[in-house]
Amino acid sequence: MYIAHTIAELREHLGAYRHPAFVPTMGNLHDGHIALLTRARTLGDVSVVSIFVNRLQFAPNEDFDSYPRTWQADCTRLREAGCDVLFAPKEPELYPEPQTFAVQPPSELADILEGHFRPGFFTGVCTVVMKLFACVQPRVAVFGKKDYQQLMIIRRMVSQFALPIEMVAGETERATDGLALSSRNAYLSAPERAEAVHLSQALQRIAQAVRSGHPDLAAVEAEQMQALAARGWAPDYLTARRQHDLQPLTAGDAAVVLGAARLGTTRLIDNLELRQQPA
Ligand code: PAF
Numbered sequence: 001m002y003i004a005h006t007i008a009e010l011r012e013h014l015g016a017y018r019h020p021a022f023v024p025t026m027g028n029l030h031d032g033h034i035a036l037l038t039r040a041r042t043l044g045d046v047s048v049v050s051i052f053v054n055r056l057q058f059a060p061n062e063d064f065d066s067y068p069r070t071w072q073a074d075c076t077r078l079r080e081a082g083c084d085v086l087f088a089p090k091e092p093e094l095y096p097e098p099q100t101f102a103v104q105p106p107s108e109l110a111d112i113l114e115g116h117f118r119p120g121f122f123t124g125v126c127t128v129v130m131k132l133f134a135c136v137q138p139r140v141a142v143f144g145k146k147d148y149q150q151l152m153i154i155r156r157m158v159s160q161f162a163l164p165i166e167m168v169a170g171e172t173e174r175a176t177d178g179l180a181l182s183s184r185n186a187y188l189s190a191p192e193r194a195e196a197v198h199l200s201q202a203l204q205r206i207a208q209a210v211r212s213g214h215p216d217l218a219a220v221e222a223e224q225m226q227a228l229a230a231r232g233w234a235p236d237y238l239t240a241r242r243q244h245d246l247q248p249l250t251a252g253d254a255a256v257v258l259g260a261a262r263l264g265t266t267r268l269i270d271n272l273e274l275r276q277q278p279a
Helices: 007-014 031-041 071-080 121-136 148-160 183-187 190-195 197-211 217-230
Strands: 002-004 020-025 046-051 085-087 140-144 166-170 233-242 255-263 266-273
Touching (some): 007 085, 020 121, 031 046, 121 148, 140 148, 148 255, 197 217, 217 233
Parallel strands (some): 046 085
16 A cells, blocks of 8 residues: 655656545544445545545534544555555645635535534535545545535535546445444443444434324424433434435435434434435
């Protein structure tokens, strides 16, 4: 595996390839990331993973400083999984001067759900992804469905800026009890880890209500929020939305049920995609 710490090294190395397939990450890699890499390896003539903890997508009260940085373990996992190129710029390489230009996604996509609870988050994500795309110049980019709203917004960004990149979505990888794999799961204590599956179970109950055509989904969502709160969670949202723009669901829309909730000091997110409902 070739490791590039600078944009110049990366560009020189990638000059020999025509079809880079790219997986951007913030490190602390788990099986979900490795599944995205495995997919990427089938889609390009060279696989590129980036590890960069992007300050721009963390609010001042969030976990930028404590975000798990596991460089040696990440390198080992990537080597074992057959990654060709790891791009790991230090902050001054990617942001040599304050990054005052930004990619501002539209409010109707970026200020709802995650963006409502994490103002500015998607501006930080879009800005770094645009910059990483400029560095790697991938032909294919693989993003996980676990960050469903991020995937939707980046798809729109690629389309609106006519970037010559095929966007591929990887399924969410789950632990055997159903918990979606996430770098932030590392923060959970043993009792919290045992409790954590209740987020995906709450989403399952809302998904079941959608499937069965429940007449009052808002009531089901509220009930599931209360049930999580009663177990000691602080839920931000649990809601069924339409897949393509995450706006409220209307009959016949393909639905996705999304949720975010804090367990102790750890904020977890998850979602379940449903097949198209009959109109
Ligand atoms: O999903 C992530 O890990 C990050 O948001 C990303 C896409 C690597 C941008 O920093």
